[in-house]
Amino acid sequence: MSLTKTERTIIVSMWAKISTQADTIGTETLERLFLSHPQTKTYFPHFDLHPGSAQLRAHGSKVVAAVGDAVKSIDNIGGALSKLSELHAYILRVDPVNFKLLSHCLLVTLAARFPADFTAEAHAAWDKFLSVVSSVLTEKYR
Amino acid sequence: MGHFTEEDKATITSLWGKVNVEDAGGETLGRLLVVYPWTQRFFDSFGNLSSASAIMGNPKVKAHGKKVLTSLGGAIKHLDDLKGTFAQLSELHCDKLHVDPENFKLLGNVLVTVLAIHFGKEFTPEVQASWQKMVTAVASALSSRYH
Numbered sequence: 561m562s563l564t565k566t567e568r569t570i571i572v573s574m575w576a577k578i579s580t581q582a583d584t585i586g587t588e589t590l591e592r593l594f595l596s597h598p599q600t601k602t603y604f605p606h607f608d609l610h611p612g613s614a615q616l617r618a619h620g621s622k623v624v625a626a627v628g629d630a631v632k633s634i635d636n637i638g639g640a641l642s643k644l645s646e647l648h649a650y651i652l653r654v655d656p657v658n659f660k661l662l663s664h665c666l667l668v669t670l671a672a673r674f675p676a677d678f679t680a681e682a683h684a685a686w687d688k689f690l691s692v693v694s695s696v697l698t699e700k701y702r
Numbered sequence: 703m704g705h706f707t708e709e710d711k712a713t714i715t716s717l718w719g720k721v722n723v724e725d726a727g728g729e730t731l732g733r734l735l736v737v738y739p740w741t742q743r744f745f746d747s748f749g750n751l752s753s754a755s756a757i758m759g760n761p762k763v764k765a766h767g768k769k770v771l772t773s774l775g776g777a778i779k780h781l782d783d784l785k786g787t788f789a790q791l792s793e794l795h796c797d798k799l800h801v802d803p804e805n806f807k808l809l810g811n812v813l814v815t816v817l818a819i820h821f822g823k824e825f826t827p828e829v830q831a832s833w834q835k836m837v838t839a840v841a842s843a844l845s846s847r848y849h
Contacts, residue, residue: 588827591827592830596830597834611827664811664814665830667815668818668825668830671815671819672818672819673822675818675819675820675822680732680733680736680758681736681754683737683815684754
């Protein structure tokens with residue numbers, strides 16, 4: 561599965577808007593994830609997961625920054641996220657099903673904040689893009 | 703299956719009261735067909751599904767979307783017995799429509815996204831969590847009679 565030119569254009573142009581709210585988007589995404597899919601908290605026993613926690617904010621920023629890296633290198637997501645891919649395969653070992661859950665919560669966050677931009681076409685492009693990112697992050701699992 | 707707290711029920715009911723089922727139905731089914739094009743397999747008779755704009759403007763998509771969400775809305779008054787409420791529809795989806803239950807999950811998440819677009823800030827993480835419970839429970843009820 562690879563992104564068409566149109567899809568890449570949609571992602572990149574929306575990212576310009578999104579990046580201005582990157583940190584809060586990251587925090588909100590994780591809040592949504594932990595509330596809607598509580599089992600995902602099992603990967604963070606060492607975190608304070610209360611809304612507004614510094615750790616939540618820091619981690620949310622990290623996640624969104626990584627998505628941003630993928631956007632900036634949208635023609636070579638595999639290359640851009642290679643180290644992160646290894647991290648997830650050998651250290652974090654997050655079960656692959658969770659990437660769908662996180663992707664969904666990021667989409668919902670974007671949809672809520674940018675309703676006018678989140679057309680059906682944009683929705684499709686983002687869902688596909690995050691699916692590609694998820695594939696890259698799990699491609700070294702076995 | 704999911705257990706709905708009184709708070710969940712109140713959240714779900716009050717949000718649904720503000721939804722235009724016709725518009726939301728068309729949006730939800732349309733987006734399902736756009737974002738997950740393989741779901742078009744069930745709708746050969748719907749005519750032009752050749753582009754995002756064709757799909758979103760297709761009157762059959764809108765009508766069917768309204769049907770689906772009306773059914774979902776009807777279940778909101780029976781959150782404690784979704785299995786019973788959807789028993790017949792479950793049999794229909796298995797025996798006549800031959801729909802893989804995976805599609806119920808996809809539709810549920812598209813609905814959640816449509817609600818987020820419509821309600822914006824009001825669709826808080828807490829509100830979303832109640833709705834995720836809802837769509838998961840509906841998907842489970844709809845697949846409960848599969849054999």
